[in-house]
Amino acid sequence: MNLTNSSTLFPPPPLAGASFAKTAIPYSICFVVGTLGNTAVLSYVFFITRSLKSSVTALGNTFIYIVALCAVDLLVTVSIPFNLSNMILNNWVFGELACKVHWMLELSNKMCSTFILTALAFDRFMAICHPEIRRIHEMRHTIYITTILATLSFCLISPVVLSARVTSFGNLGYYVSTKNVSESGMCTDGMTREWKLWVSAFLIFFAFVLPCTLLTYFYAKIVLRLRRQRRTMLQSRIPLRRITIYTMAATFFYLSCQIPFWLPQIYGIVSIVAGFKINPKLMTFTYYSHLLPFISAAFNWIFYARLNSQFKKGLVLVTERMIRKRTRSLHQSDKGYSEAAVELTGKFDDVPLMCPHCEAQLSIRSSSNGKKTSR
Numbered sequence: 083m084n085l086t087n088s089s090t091l092f093p094p095p096p097l098a099g100a101s102f103a104k105t106a107i108p109y110s111i112c113f114v115v116g117t118l119g120n121t122a123v124l125s126y127v128f129f130i131t132r133s134l135k136s137s138v139t140a141l142g143n144t145f146i147y148i149v150a151l152c153a154v155d156l157l158v159t160v161s162i163p164f165n166l167s168n169m170i171l172n173n174w175v176f177g178e179l180a181c182k183v184h185w186m187l188e189l190s191n192k193m194c195s196t197f198i199l200t201a202l203a204f205d206r207f208m209a210i211c212h213p214e215i216r217r218i219h220e221m222r223h224t225i226y227i228t229t230i231l232a233t234l235s236f237c238l239i240s241p242v243v244l245s246a247r248v249t250s251f252g253n254l255g256y257y258v259s260t261k262n263v264s265e266s267g268m269c270t271d272g273m274t275r276e277w278k279l280w281v282s283a284f285l286i287f288f289a290f291v292l293p294c295t296l297l298t299y300f301y302a303k304i305v306l307r308l309r310r311q312r313r314t315m316l317q318s319r320i321p322l323r324r325i326t327i328y329t330m331a332a333t334f335f336y337l338s339c340q341i342p343f344w345l346p347q348i349y350g351i352v353s354i355v356a357g358f359k360i361n362p363k364l365m366t367f368t369y370y371s372h373l374l375p376f377i378s379a380a381f382n383w384i385f386y387a388r389l390n391s392q393f394k395k396g397l398v399l400v401t402e403r404m405i406r407k408r409t410r411s412l413h414q415s416d417k418g419y420s421e422a423a424v425e426l427t428g429k430f431d432d433v434p435l436m437c438p439h440c441e442a443q444l445s446i447r448s449s450s451n452g453k454k455t456s457r
Contacts, residue, residue: 102170108373109166116159116380120152123383127152143224147202150228154194155379161187162376174269178248181269185246186239191375192285192340193235195382196293199336201227203300211307238288241281245272275354282351290344294337301333332385339378343371 127149164184168174174181208218217223248267273281346368353360 105169106166109162109376112373112376112380113159113162113166116155116162116376116383119380119383120156120159123152124149124156143219143221144202144205146221146224146228147198147205150232151195151198151202152383154190154198154232155382157187158191158195158376158379165372165376168269174248174267176269178246181248182243182246184269185271186236186243188375189239189242189285190235191379192289193239194232195379196289196340197231197235198228200293200296200300201231203297207300207304210304238285242271242273242285245277246270247272279351279354282347286344286348286351290340294340297333297336301330305330335381335385336378339374342367343374346371 127145161184164176164180165188176184205219205224208215246269249270249272250267271278271281346364349364350360350368
């Protein structure tokens, strides 16, 4: 191999110019917005739970779903720099262990977040359409549900995580260091063709087809039930318009981020099974569609935290508690000042004083009834 060839550089040629801007800017925005937004929500949750302590149960069980969703989305956005550097450098430089962690974090957005969103939709469906069943809305059951869903999602993605490895490709160029020359590598799933087809079909069904169907069904039933209640109730306190817009916006945002990502995956599997050639334009679309799940993770916190009434309720409870605590401390301070004044006055007993008119010597004594007398 001729190392003096102009095509061999250190490191491999990165993206530059317009290609670099089209790749780096969207991913960087998602990283900044997602990291700051989800961190802010989790910090706010920590502030509320620490302030309310045992009263945090008054916020309801939806609070748990939002916390779990923001925690998963935060982990997904943290993995963006690894994915971005891999695309810009056209080389994976973080090792095999980081490759497995990268696959786990990226797939958690497609599995765990999807499961949590579906569970949240189911919880609201039960609360509105079947209000007589209240046990499922308890905080303890909600924690059990989120734990089971997180464990299930990890089990579903574990085959990909365990088989993931750094694969060297000679056609990507060579990475020249001061010690040796090695081929450029990519973080791949490491599965064979047959195994990859089965795993991909499995993930498509559980991470896309089934959750999308359930989300559409739950939110459609919620909207229809609220409309029927509105017709039968003359004085309804349910904000029908707000709930309808909120649920439809959340569902549309989720589907708009997931459908463009999963459709090329389905097309790729069908093309491999059928044996026909994949359109190059579709490959370009698939490349950019990988950004959409990161967009979902970066902006989910706006729909499920900022627009959620329970977070506002938590802020009201914390504010009321702070006001009561401040009022109590001021009352105790006034009481302390009064006691200090009495104590300070007692210290002046038998202290000689001078009359301002006749300059006669005076002294202050406490009488038997506690009143001050002078002589």
